[in-house]
Amino acid sequence: MAARPKLALVLSGGGARAAYQAGVLHAIAERLPRGVPCPFAIVCGTSAGAINAAAVAAGALHFHAATSQLQSLWSSANAHDIYRTDRWHLAVSGARWLMSFMPGLKHRRPVSLLDNTPLGHLLERAVPFAGVRAALDARVLEAFAVTAMSYHSGLSVTFCDARPEVELWQRTQRVGVRASIGVPHLLASSAIPFVFAPTAIDGEYFGDGAVRQVAPTAPALHLGADRILVIGAARASLLPDPPSSNAPPSVAQIGSQVLASIFTDALGTDLEKVRLINAAVRQIPPDALARSPVPLRDVALTVVTPSVALEDVALDHVAELPRALRLLLASVGGTGEGGSGLLSYLLFEPGYCRALIELGYADAQTKQPEIDALLAGAC
Numbered sequence: 001m002a003a004r005p006k007l008a009l010v011l012s013g014g015g016a017r018a019a020y021q022a023g024v025l026h027a028i029a030e031r032l033p034r035g036v037p038c039p040f041a042i043v044c045g046t047s048a049g050a051i052n053a054a055a056v057a058a059g060a061l062h063f064h065a066a067t068s069q070l071q072s073l074w075s076s077a078n079a080h081d082i083y084r085t086d087r088w089h090l091a092v093s094g095a096r097w098l099m100s101f102m103p104g105l106k107h108r109r110p111v112s113l114l115d116n117t118p119l120g121h122l123l124e125r126a127v128p129f130a131g132v133r134a135a136l137d138a139r140v141l142e143a144f145a146v147t148a149m150s151y152h153s154g155l156s157v158t159f160c161d162a163r164p165e166v167e168l169w170q171r172t173q174r175v176g177v178r179a180s181i182g183v184p185h186l187l188a189s190s191a192i193p194f195v196f197a198p199t200a201i202d203g204e205y206f207g208d209g210a211v212r213q214v215a216p217t218a219p220a221l222h223l224g225a226d227r228i229l230v231i232g233a234a235r236a237s238l239l240p241d242p243p244s245s246n247a248p249p250s251v252a253q254i255g256s257q258v259l260a261s262i263f264t265d266a267l268g269t270d271l272e273k274v275r276l277i278n279a280a281v282r283q284i285p286p287d288a289l290a291r292s293p294v295p296l297r298d299v300a301l302t303v304v305t306p307s308v309a310l311e312d313v314a315l316d317h318v319a320e321l322p323r324a325l326r327l328l329l330a331s332v333g334g335t336g337e338g339g340s341g342l343l344s345y346l347l348f349e350p351g352y353c354r355a356l357i358e359l360g361y362a363d364a365q366t367k368q369p370e371i372d373a374l375l376a377g378a379c
Contacts, residue, residue, distance in 0.1 A: 005300075005377055006142070008225035009040040009056065010217055013047020013210040014233030014263045015192065015345030017310050019074040019353035021052050021231045022067070023360025024304050028371060029067040037140040038063040039375050040229070044158075044219045046209040047263065049233070050146040050189040054127045054181065057144035057161075060135035071357055073126055079322060079348045081122050083114040083196070087324040112197040116187065123183045132161055132181065142166055145219045146181055147209035148188040151198055156212040158219045159185050159201075169222045173212065176222060192259070192345070210262045215270045217301075225299060227374050230271065231360075232305040234264040250333025256311075256341025274301055302374045306356075307363050311340040313355050320349035 011021050032039065038060035045053025052070060059066025079085050135141040143162035150157050159179035160168055168176035179185065188199035188206035198205040210216075220228050249257075281298045318326065318335050326335060329346070333339040364371065 005226045006042065006224055007040045007374070008042035008044060008220035008223065008228045009053070010220050010228055010230045011043075011045040011049030011053050012216055012230070012232050012263060012267050013049050013190070013208065015048055015259075016077075016348045016353065017233035017263075017306075017344055017356065018048035018052055019077070019356040020233050020306055020310070020360040020363075021049065022071045022074045023357035023362075024231050024364040025052070025056065025360075026067045026071045026357070027361045027364035027368075028375075029064040031368070031372070032063065032375075034064050036063060037061050037138075038066070038135070041140075041142045042145070042220050042223045042225050043141065043143070044145040044147070044223075045189070046147045046213055046216060047190045047192070049231075050186050050209065051123065051127075053144065053146065054123075054129070054132075054186055057135065057141060058128050058131035060140045061131065061138060069126075074353045074357055076350060077348045077353050078350065079325060079346070080118060082119045082348045083116045084118065085322040085325050112191075113195055116191070116196045119190070120183055120187055123186055127183075127186075129180075129182055136161065136163055139163075143223045144181060145176070145223065146185050146189050147213055147219060148185065148191075148199075148201075148206040149209055149212045151205045151207055154212060156209065156214070157206065158209075160219075160223070162223070166223060171218075173214070174218065176219065192262075195346075208262065210266070214266050215273070216267045217270050217274055221274075221299065226297070227300040228274075228302070229371070229374055230267070230301070230303045232264075232267055232303065233310070234260065234267075235306045235309050250336070250339050253333060253338040253341070255332075255334075256339060259345055260341060271301065271303060274299060300374060302367070302370045304360075304363055304367050304371075306359060307366070308359065310344045310356065313359070314344035314347050314352060315340045317347060317349060317352035317355065318343060320351050321347060 038056060043053045043057045055070040056066055132144050143160055143166050145158050145160045147156060147158045156174040158176045159181055160176050161181045184199050184201050188201055189209040191199055191207045193207055193211060198207045217228055278298050281296050329335050329343060334342045
């Protein structure tokens, strides 16, 4: 009897954009019989994708229920559940940033604009981490992995809650380490530089895993995946429209491009590399593959990404933001067309998140033949 394929789920980052992934996952779960466990033996996440990955891994014994709960979590999300949005805090935070750049003022420069303490409390309530261990013991999961970036070493560190027989890795600028993943790991992985503060884990400070993650699919490949489903949170690159004016870019527009380079560019490049390696492997005779000193295999790859620009969706929901935060973003151009990219990462509000969930559900339906083929034989 042929061995069952080893499926991996890879969830990339993108702040509030990650609500899209909840819609995709729920559409997949609806295609499977109720009560079945998670079809993905390996679950990997980075940044906000790490939070979604944690929800899937923690509920792996009941996949449909886990995806329903994840969808409910995003549907009820508010910005104040993720970071402090009160007027006083935002005013003080902004003032500290301004003062820190004034010469002669001995004021400690802040490391982040927003305080994500509320997110930690939300994760403690929403993610039953004991479910990860139960799924590992039941052999439904082989590994659950979350990637963060070490501010000390600059390494891309993938924390792995895995079965004992699973081997980890050490490569240039990236390493896998065993860990019992909890709230600090999720906070670290999703701590966007300058937006959220670094998180300490065993005395070392970590930030957003997407920053130094040059190969987002690498953890899944190292953990032995035969097939990979990647759910992104950004539309595949298209030729941009010509600029509407010759004005210099706003702070928000610059920030949008920086965030895009963190969350999008590495994933697109990595997927191209995997496809190229797959094409090369198919040209190698099986006996030559067996003699290769480096394990080579053709890894089935399915990718689901938004079919429309999420920046445009965000502009339709800008009025949902708390007034103080809306004014702060407007001051740097974050509520206009050019800076809507930044808005799309921070707009943790029900209307926007529900729109992304619906889009993810619809896009998964469109991709269903590919997804069905990927899942074939694994459930």
